[in-house]
Amino acid sequence: MENILEIRNLKKSFGSHGVLRDISFTVKAGDVISIIGASGSGKSTMLRCINQLEDATSGQILYHGEDITAPKVDVPAYRKKVGMVFQNFNLFENMNVLENCMVGQRKVARKSKEEAEQKALFYLEKVGMAPYIKAKPRQLSGGQKQRVAIARALAMEPEILLFDEPTSALDPQMVGEVLQVMEKLAQEGLTMLIVTHEMAFAREVSKRVIFMADGVIEEEGTPEEVFGSPRSEKTREFLSRFRKC
Amino acid sequence: MISDMNFFERILYILERYGASYLKGAGTTLLIAIVSTAVGCIIGFAAGVVQTIPVDQKRDSFFKRILLRILRLILDIYVEVFRGTPMIVQAVFIYYGLSQMCNIQLGMWQAAFLVVSVNTGAYMAESVRGGIISVDPGQMEGAKAIGMNHVQAMTCVILPQAFRNILPQIGNNLIINIKDTSVLSVISIVDLFFVHKSVAGALYTYFESATIVMLIYLTMTVVTSRLLRLLEVKLDGSDNYEMTDTMDIGNQLGKKRS
Numbered sequence: 001m002e003n004i005l006e007i008r009n010l011k012k013s014f015g016s017h018g019v020l021r022d023i024s025f026t027v028k029a030g031d032v033i034s035i036i037g038a039s040g041s042g043k044s045t046m047l048r049c050i051n052q053l054e055d056a057t058s059g060q061i062l063y064h065g066e067d068i069t070a071p072k073v074d075v076p077a078y079r080k081k082v083g084m085v086f087q088n089f090n091l092f093e094n095m096n097v098l099e100n101c102m103v104g105q106r107k108v109a110r111k112s113k114e115e116a117e118q119k120a121l122f123y124l125e126k127v128g129m130a131p132y133i134k135a136k137p138r139q140l141s142g143g144q145k146q147r148v149a150i151a152r153a154l155a156m157e158p159e160i161l162l163f164d165e166p167t168s169a170l171d172p173q174m175v176g177e178v179l180q181v182m183e184k185l186a187q188e189g190l191t192m193l194i195v196t197h198e199m200a201f202a203r204e205v206s207k208r209v210i211f212m213a214d215g216v217i218e219e220e221g222t223p224e225e226v227f228g229s230p231r232s233e234k235t236r237e238f239l240s241r242f243r244k245c
Numbered sequence: 246m247i248s249d250m251n252f253f254e255r256i257l258y259i260l261e262r263y264g265a266s267y268l269k270g271a272g273t274t275l276l277i278a279i280v281s282t283a284v285g286c287i288i289g290f291a292a293g294v295v296q297t298i299p300v301d302q303k304r305d306s307f308f309k310r311i312l313l314r315i316l317r318l319i320l321d322i323y324v325e326v327f328r329g330t331p332m333i334v335q336a337v338f339i340y341y342g343l344s345q346m347c348n349i350q351l352g353m354w355q356a357a358f359l360v361v362s363v364n365t366g367a368y369m370a371e372s373v374r375g376g377i378i379s380v381d382p383g384q385m386e387g388a389k390a391i392g393m394n395h396v397q398a399m400t401c402v403i404l405p406q407a408f409r410n411i412l413p414q415i416g417n418n419l420i421i422n423i424k425d426t427s428v429l430s431v432i433s434i435v436d437l438f439f440v441h442k443s444v445a446g447a448l449y450t451y452f453e454s455a456t457i458v459m460l461i462y463l464t465m466t467v468v469t470s471r472l473l474r475l476l477e478v479k480l481d482g483s484d485n486y487e488m489t490d491t492m493d494i495g496n497q498l499g500k501k502r503s
């Protein structure tokens with residue numbers, strides 16, 4: 001199958017601090033890839049580079065073969081196709097739930113009000129947030145906000161969705177409701193790139209797991225390979241910390 | 246005779262003879278303050294938006310970056326000059342200066358609106374810039390992540406929140422302007438303070454007239470601040486929300502489709 005994304009020799013430094021040191025991997029349609037690794041290993045930075053929220057220092061990010069790090073690329077049009085869900089939700093505080101899911105469709109995709117509303121309701125229904133369309137973000141719990149944020153991203157009908165620790169800011173009892181939604185999306189065949197510390201979820205839901213350490217991909221493989229018989233000493237050490245607790 | 250009356254009788258006498266003039270003066274004061282605050286806000290928002298345009302070293306043209314630099318320099322100078330000098334001097338400077346140096350004869354009304362607007366704009370520019378910066382950066386990233394460009398993100402997401410954040414400062418400026426239009430009497434604007442000076446001078450009733458004028462100014466500012474408070478509450482919306490019946494949504498959609 002064709003690659004949606006191909007990351008080639010991606011490097012990123014903040015000043016003299018090299019955060020990403022030569023990252024390469026590919027994402028095919030239908031892939032569900034979990035990215036795990038210690039805090040500070042560069043997972044967020046990598047997702048942010050892929051979504052062009054951060055400028056790569058060098059390397060290429062090919063989207064259907066086109067290098068989107070090139071100067072002439074229409075970045076907003078690219079982002080419409082590559083959605084992102086953030087750790088802190090980033091729902092628009094000045095809009096209610098329905099408006100949050102409609103504004104991108106109306107302003108960016110130029111859809112009619114009726115069509116945007118239908119699509120917003122369809123995806124809000126999918127994440128179980130349809131009854132809350134009139135609520136403002138500040139009136140929702142963390143889990144509810146994250147589900148709305150997922151619906152907002154889905155409403156743009158992206159080709160691939162990036163998740164940056166979508167459950168890390170949530171109270172433990174709310175983690176499940178968000179992971180359930182994500183699992184459903186995975187089963188429906190959505191292409192996803194998920195940075196997570198939820199090892200059980202990564203193991204059960206993803207097709208591939210990438211373990212990052214110090215700005216490089218230390219190990220990559222199927223969940224069975226990475227979790228069952230990790231090749232690298234660093235991977236083993238990282239995973240053993242999770243087993244203990 | 247007015248000299249035989251007591252304090253209250255004198256106030257009543259002044260109100261009877263000059264009440265209409267006071268009201269007209271108060272109207273002028275309010276008109277200049279409200280219009281100039283509104284125009285000042287527009288200037289302030291324009292300036293604040295320019296000051297917060299991000300510069301992309303890789304994607305922006307050299308020309309755009311230079312233009313932005315020059316614009317910002319001009320804005321910085323504008324803010325410093327109009328925040329750093331008294332409005333009473335600005336009024337004289339602009340009213341007489343434009344006619345002497347540039348041969349532009351401004352009417353005193355035009356001069357009044359111009360001075361107060363431009364003065365307010367200088368203060369608002371800084372408020373708006375602060376208001377934009379104080380919006381959580383995550384809001385901009387959320388907007389970008391669904392494909393919005395900078396203009397769309399600003400108009401749909403950032404500026405509405407910045408506006409809400411600085412609403413108290415806008416109100417503050419309006420109240421300051423209601424009081425500070427009094428300095429425009431130097432260019433012969435017949436505002437509330439000008440009426441006071443005329444009446445007090447004609448009847449030698451400084452204390453009585455000042456009492457009346459104090460009360461009128463106070464009424465205007467108190468009513469204004471209460472109205473603005475109401476607007477804030479309204480913008481914040483209610484603390485509750487209705488749950489929407491999902492069956493109902495289906496029905497609504499059905500209706501729209503047919």
Ligand SMILES: Nc1ncnc2c1ncn2[C@@H]1O[C@H](COP(=O)(O)OP(=O)(O)OP(=O)(O)O)[C@@H](O)[C@H]1O
Binds near residue numbers: 041
């Ligand atoms: N804007 C920035 N400026 C300077 N340094 C940064 C910036 N953003 C990230 N870093 C640094 O880059 C490194 C990697 O950060 P990153 O957020 O990508 O890690 P992470 O793997 O996502 O960690 P976590 O699990 O804690 O989210 C860290 O050392 C961090 O301090």
Ligand SMILES: [Mg+2]
Binds near residue numbers: 045164
């Ligand atoms: Mg992170």
